[in-house]
Amino acid sequence: MITQNVDGLHFKAGTSREKTYLIHGTLEKARCGKECSNELYSYPEIFLDKGQELTKDQIEILKCKKCGHFLRPHVLWFDERYNEKYFKLDSSMRTAKETGLLLIVGTSGATNLPQRIVESVLSRQGIIIDINLKENYFSEVADKKKNGYTLTGKSSDILPEFVELFKKLDTAK
Ligand SMILES: [Zn+2]
Structure with missing residues (x-):
């Protein structure tokens, strides 16, 4: 398929x-936004209530464990x-x-x-x-x-x- x-x-x-x-990729995975490696990570699950801000820990979850750059969804974007x-x-x-x-x-x-x-x-x-x-x-x-x-x-x-x-x-x- x-x-x-x-x-x-x-x-x-x-x-x-x-x-x-x-x-077109999958929203089950994320990868480094800077492409420091080909590694795919589980998509970070963070649920916020309306108006609630991200905590420091939650912001860390959104970052690449190798280089610290923000992750991105592992999907094909329009200009890619x-x-x-x-x-x-x-x-x-x-x-x-x-x-x-x-x-x-x-x-x-x-x-x-x-x-x-x-x-x-x-x-x-x-x-x-x-x-x-x-x-x-x-x-x-x-x-x-x-x-x-x-x-x-x-x-x-x-x-x-x-x-x-x-x-x-x-x-x-
Ligand atoms: Zn990285």
Whole structure:
């Protein structure tokens, strides 16, 4: 799975961490804002009441343990580039090359890497199926290609049907 979600909900739902590429990072982790190392830390959890100020100890929790610079969320910000080290750029493109059927679920397609993944699958005659509540960049791409399909609706309704279909195909072997 290649996901743009940063909320960690895939893992709460039981998706394999090993098989999931978090191409926009995750809010479960933080890293040094100065990049003194590649180390990822658990996201600091600090809860404040309205108007309450951070204590000295809480400010320390927000700092890199190695260099003292402030931590930052381990997510891709708007002006930043994809890379392999943090965001599995090369792994995602490699996976795209091996993909015969790509389900695109609930994304508007507004960022560059997902677009490249879809182009890569289509260029190798793979099938793309865009599953979304409304029209988006990928549904427009799918409509123009003979190997592109669009399913309009909730992913929570449509995906279970795929699971059933694949189970049937599997037992029919
Ligand atoms: Zn640091």
